[in-house]
Amino acid sequence: NSKVIQTPRYLVKGQGQKAKMRCIPEKGHPVVFWYQQNKNNEFKFLINFQNQEVLQQIDMTEKRFSAECPSNSPCSLEIQSSEAGDSALYLCASSLGVAEQFFGPGTRLTVL
Amino acid sequence: GQQVQQSPSSLVLQEGENAELQCNFSSTATQLQWFYQSPGGSLVSLLSNPSGTKHTGRLTSTTVTKERRSSLHISSSQTTDSGTYLCAIDPQDNYAQGLTFGLGTRVSVFP
Numbered sequence: 001n002s003k004v005i006q007t008p009r010y011l012v013k014g015q016g017q018k019a020k021m022r023c024i025p026e027k028g029h030p031v032v033f034w035y036q037q038n039k040n041n042e043f044k045f046l047i048n049f050q051n052q053e054v055l056q057q058i059d060m061t062e063k064r065f066s067a068e069c070p071s072n073s074p075c076s077l078e079i080q081s082s083e084a085g086d087s088a089l090y091l092c093a094s095s096l097g098v099a100e101q102f103f104g105p106g107t108r109l110t111v112l
Numbered sequence: 113g114q115q116v117q118q119s120p121s122s123l124v125l126q127e128g129e130n131a132e133l134q135c136n137f138s139s140t141a142t143q144l145q146w147f148y149q150s151p152g153g154s155l156v157s158l159l160s161n162p163s164g165t166k167h168t169g170r171l172t173s174t175t176v177t178k179e180r181r182s183s184l185h186i187s188s189s190q191t192t193d194s195g196t197y198l199c200a201i202d203p204q205d206n207y208a209q210g211l212t213f214g215l216g217t218r219v220s221v222f223p
Contacts, residue, residue, distance in 0.1 A: 042213075
C-alpha cells in the first residue's frame with residue numbers, strides 16, 4: 001500500500017566510513033520522517049522535514065548525521081562517520097502532516 | 113518509562129484461530145496506527161484508528177481514547193499473518209517528533 005521508495009535495501013560499511021541512504025516519499029506528501037529501529041525492536045525518531053525544511057531532529061542526528069530533502073530530488077540521510085552502534089534498520093516515512101504515515105521498506109545498515 | 117506498551121510480547125496460533133493484541137499508551141494521542149512488520153523488515157500500515165472501531169479485511173481495531181488503550185483483533189488467522197504487529201502514537205499531536213512505537217507483538221501462525 002505504501003509508495004515510499006528507499007535505497008539501498010542493504011548497506012555494509014566499516015567503522016569511520018560514511019553511510020548514505022535515500023528516500024523518495026509518496027507523491028504529494030510534504031512531510032518526511034526518518035527513524036532508526038535497532039535489533040531490540042526499539043524505534044528512535046531521528047529527523048523530519050516539511051517540504052525542504054527541518055522540523056525537528058534529535059541531538060545524535062545533529063552531531064553525526066546529515067540529512068536533506070531537496071526539491072525534485074530524493075531525500076537523504078548520511079552518517080558522517082559510522083560506528084558499530086549505528087547498525088540498524090533505517091526507515092523513511094511520509095505523510096500529509098497530522099495523518100497516517102506510510103513507510104518504505106527500509107535500509108539495513110551493518111557497520112563492521 | 114515506555115509510552116506505548118504492547119501485550120502479549122509474542123503469540124503462537126494455529127491457523128484459523130483468532131487473536132487479540134493490546135496496546136496501552138501513557139499520553140493522549142489523536143493519532144494511533146497499527147503496523148505489520150514482515151520478517152524482512154518492511155513496515156505496512158494496517159489501520160489508522162485514534163478512536164472508535166475500524167475494520168479492514170480480517171482485522172478490527174478498537175480504540176478507547178479516554179482509557180488510552182487500543183486493540184487489534186485478527187480473525188481466522190493464516191500462516192501469512194506471521195510477523196510483528198506494532199502500535200504507534202503521535203504523543204505531540206502535531207507530528208513534530210514523529211511516532212512513538214511499542215515493542216510489538218510477534219505473532220507466529222502454524223498450519
